[in-house]
Amino acid sequence: MSILNKFKSGLNKTRKNLLGGIEKVFSGFSSVDDEFFEELEEVLLEADVGVKTTMDLIEELRDYCEEENVKESAELQKFFEDRLIEQFGEGSTKLNSSDVKPTVIFVCGVNGVGKTTFIGKLTNKLQKEGNKVMLVAADTFRAAAIEQLKVWGDRNNVDVISHQMGSDPGAVIYDGLQAAKARKVDYVICDTAGRLHSKTNLMEELKKVNRVIKREIPDGPHESLLVLDATTGQNAINQAKAFGEATELSGIVLNKIDGTAKGGVVIAINKELKVPIKYVGLGEKIDDLQEFDGKQFIKALFDRG
Amino acid sequence: MMLQGLSEKLQGVFANLKKKGKLSEKDVKEAMREVRVALLEADVNFQVVKKFIKTVREKSTGQEILNSLTPGQQVIKIVRDELQELMGGQNEGLNLNTHPAPIMLVGLQGAGKTTMSVKLAKKLSQDNKKVLLVAADIYRPAAIKQLESMAEQQEIDLFQLGTNNSPVDICKAAMEHAKKYGHDILIFDTAGRLHVDDKLMDELDDIQQATSPCETLLVVDAMTGQDAVNVAQNFNDKLGISGVVLTKLDGDTRGGAAISIKAVTGAPIKYIGTGEKVENLEVFHPDRMASRILGMGDVLSLIEKA
Numbered sequence: 001m002s003i004l005n006k007f008k009s010g011l012n013k014t015r016k017n018l019l020g021g022i023e024k025v026f027s028g029f030s031s032v033d034d035e036f037f038e039e040l041e042e043v044l045l046e047a048d049v050g051v052k053t054t055m056d057l058i059e060e061l062r063d064y065c066e067e068e069n070v071k072e073s074a075e076l077q078k079f080f081e082d083r084l085i086e087q088f089g090e091g092s093t094k095l096n097s098s099d100v101k102p103t104v105i106f107v108c109g110v111n112g113v114g115k116t117t118f119i120g121k122l123t124n125k126l127q128k129e130g131n132k133v134m135l136v137a138a139d140t141f142r143a144a145a146i147e148q149l150k151v152w153g154d155r156n157n158v159d160v161i162s163h164q165m166g167s168d169p170g171a172v173i174y175d176g177l178q179a180a181k182a183r184k185v186d187y188v189i190c191d192t193a194g195r196l197h198s199k200t201n202l203m204e205e206l207k208k209v210n211r212v213i214k215r216e217i218p219d220g221p222h223e224s225l226l227v228l229d230a231t232t233g234q235n236a237i238n239q240a241k242a243f244g245e246a247t248e249l250s251g252i253v254l255n256k257i258d259g260t261a262k263g264g265v266v267i268a269i270n271k272e273l274k275v276p277i278k279y280v281g282l283g284e285k286i287d288d289l290q291e292f293d294g295k296q297f298i299k300a301l302f303d304r305g
Numbered sequence: 306m307m308l309q310g311l312s313e314k315l316q317g318v319f320a321n322l323k324k325k326g327k328l329s330e331k332d333v334k335e336a337m338r339e340v341r342v343a344l345l346e347a348d349v350n351f352q353v354v355k356k357f358i359k360t361v362r363e364k365s366t367g368q369e370i371l372n373s374l375t376p377g378q379q380v381i382k383i384v385r386d387e388l389q390e391l392m393g394g395q396n397e398g399l400n401l402n403t404h405p406a407p408i409m410l411v412g413l414q415g416a417g418k419t420t421m422s423v424k425l426a427k428k429l430s431q432d433n434k435k436v437l438l439v440a441a442d443i444y445r446p447a448a449i450k451q452l453e454s455m456a457e458q459q460e461i462d463l464f465q466l467g468t469n470n471s472p473v474d475i476c477k478a479a480m481e482h483a484k485k486y487g488h489d490i491l492i493f494d495t496a497g498r499l500h501v502d503d504k505l506m507d508e509l510d511d512i513q514q515a516t517s518p519c520e521t522l523l524v525v526d527a528m529t530g531q532d533a534v535n536v537a538q539n540f541n542d543k544l545g546i547s548g549v550v551l552t553k554l555d556g557d558t559r560g561g562a563a564i565s566i567k568a569v570t571g572a573p574i575k576y577i578g579t580g581e582k583v584e585n586l587e588v589f590h591p592d593r594m595a596s597r598i599l600g601m602g603d604v605l606s607l608i609e610k611a
């Protein structure tokens with residue numbers, strides 16, 4: 001498959017899965033009546049958008065219909081689309097990069113969401129774009145986490161800086177950054193151990209490794225990406241808030257949208273935190289990664305052409 | 306926090322109900338609306354919530370309830386009883402009635418299968434069983450290494466054939482190995498997979514056919530949202546799961562997925578994972594889970610007193 005086709009099929013897959021079904025309510029009803037709103041409410045709730053955000057959205061739409069005397073769903077759709085586009089951030093979803101090498105990418109999230117796999121995929125992507133990449137195995141806690149990252153390092157043929165299991169994650173990051181500077185890599189990506197956002201000591205550790213990065217590279221990390229699992233329900237909001245307090249998040253990676261989950265909780269997260277989604281994960285293979293452009297996505301979502 | 310507020314609101318609603326000498330349908334409706342929100346916020350599946358509310362409402366608005374001396378308390382009791390019903394009654398232990406007894410762990414990627422395999426192995430070996438962990442995930446990078454290193458740490462036997470044999474062959478060979486070396490229990494750590502991945506779902510079916518496990522346990526991340534029903538339904542249709550294990554309950558998730566899964570599969574929740582460490586394993590208690598989901602530990606005790 002050509003790169004362009006791959007991109008298109010990725011976007012199609014994203015469109016079909018992420019928030020899929022919402023557009024059908026608009027095409028299924030010609031007029032906006034109570035039944036329409038009931039259906040929309042149901043679809044939003046079933047997509048994990050959450051009660052509060054769903055109610056807010058519905059109320060906004062109802063108000064708009066009343067004020068503007070809107071009777072047809074096609075008319076309302078335009079408003080809804082614009083509303084979502086506004087929400088999905090006009091902000092850039094491109095990966096930040098530093099003028100001075102290396103660009104430091106910090107990856108965090110709760111257990112098992114797909115952090116390490118995402119790093120493997122992102123490395124592949126950055127390398128294809130002609131960058132030199134290095135990985136740092138700062139998950140020193142989970143069994144075979146280091147070996148797992150090394151497999152991804154081998155697949156991409158890049159260096160992986162690691163210490164022993166059980167060692168201090170700050171120390172390996174320090175070494176990683178030194179090596180990245182010495183070897184003049186373009187990107188250095190730090191894998192961290194999965195941790196539940198409600199565990200104070202583990203979140204403190206996250207802050208500590210962030211301080212290590214800042215000491216070595218004052219304007220780093222240039223990207224702090226929070227990885228979320230699209231299967232997750234309302235708890236993802238708490239995750240985003242807590243990780244956002246521990247480290248200034250620059251983007252979200254939404255993994256596992258190749259399943260049947262709709263990932264609607266990102267609407268709520270976007271609304272509250274204004275952190276853009278930068279990538280979506282569409283599978284376990286090295287090229288199952290898609291750049292995410294909110295505007296393009298929402299347009300595609302409603303575009304049945 | 307939103308949920309905190311909700312819990313307080315619910316308490317208010319229930320307290321109000323309790324006080325009322327007479328109850329109108331409107332009162333019940335109001336209370337049900339709050340319960341509905343609580344359940345949805347806890348990630349209980351939309352359709353399951355709908356059915357639950359309908360049942361409770363029907364039972365609550367009968368004349369014998371509304372005209373009783375303590376209608377509020379009656380409604381509260383109905384909510385509690387229905388929740389309990391949904392969550393299942395007493396905890397059910399593992400069924401290990403063959404020798405050796407194979408246990409198969411299945412589920413989505415990253416749900417916590419490998420960790421749970423070792424937790425169960427440890428627990429069973431503490432009950433003086435000879436347990437064999439079987440590395441049946443040949444796909445995920447370093448999956449075998451992960452199981453191996455945990456097994457070694459806990460001093461539990463491990464069976465593996467690397468990544469060049471099919472998972473079915475690995476499990477079959479493990480059965481022979483267990484018979485030969487006198488293991489009582491085998492635990493198959495299978496690879497994570499999507500419930501809609503036909504090829505990989507067939508693979509699980511094949512393992513099941515070849516080894517006839519006593520238990521096929523679906524491992525589910527307690528943070529799962531609305532999709533839990535699709536996942537559980539698909540795994541159950543394909544494999545007929547015998548039980549469920551919920552993981553990552555050490556966080557602040559309400560865990561409404563528990564209700565959804567029980568509702569669609571009928572399979573009992575047997576254990577819960579409450580941390581990354583091997584000792585973080587607990588027996589499942591339906592009543593505690595019910596109050597967690599509604600965010601109303603206090604409310605339930607309040608109801609108890611009612």
Ligand SMILES: Nc1nc2c(ncn2[C@@H]2O[C@H](COP(=O)(O)OP(=O)(O)OP(=O)(O)O)[C@@H](O)[C@H]2O)c(=O)[nH]1
Binds near residue numbers: 497
């Ligand atoms: N279907 C699907 N599976 C994925 C995706 N991304 C990762 N996975 C799988 O999810 C599981 C967990 O992925 P990891 O990359 O190990 O997750 P992690 O966040 O690093 O996990 P911890 O380090 O243990 O917290 C693995 O089986 C991956 O293959 C995705 O986009 N889709």
Ligand SMILES: Nc1nc2c(ncn2[C@@H]2O[C@H](COP(=O)(O)OP(=O)(O)OP(=O)(O)O)[C@@H](O)[C@H]2O)c(=O)[nH]1
Binds near residue numbers: 415442497
């Ligand atoms: N906090 C917490 N983390 C857990 C729990 N159970 C497992 N984990 C973590 O969740 C992540 C995934 O666990 P695994 O056991 O690798 O999950 P898996 O289902 O085998 O993953 P795949 O084989 O990739 O499908 C790891 O970081 C585990 O340490 C739990 O009960 N609580």
Ligand SMILES: [Mg+2]
Binds near residue numbers: 194
């Ligand atoms: Mg990892």
Ligand SMILES: [Mg+2]
Binds near residue numbers: 497
């Ligand atoms: Mg595993």
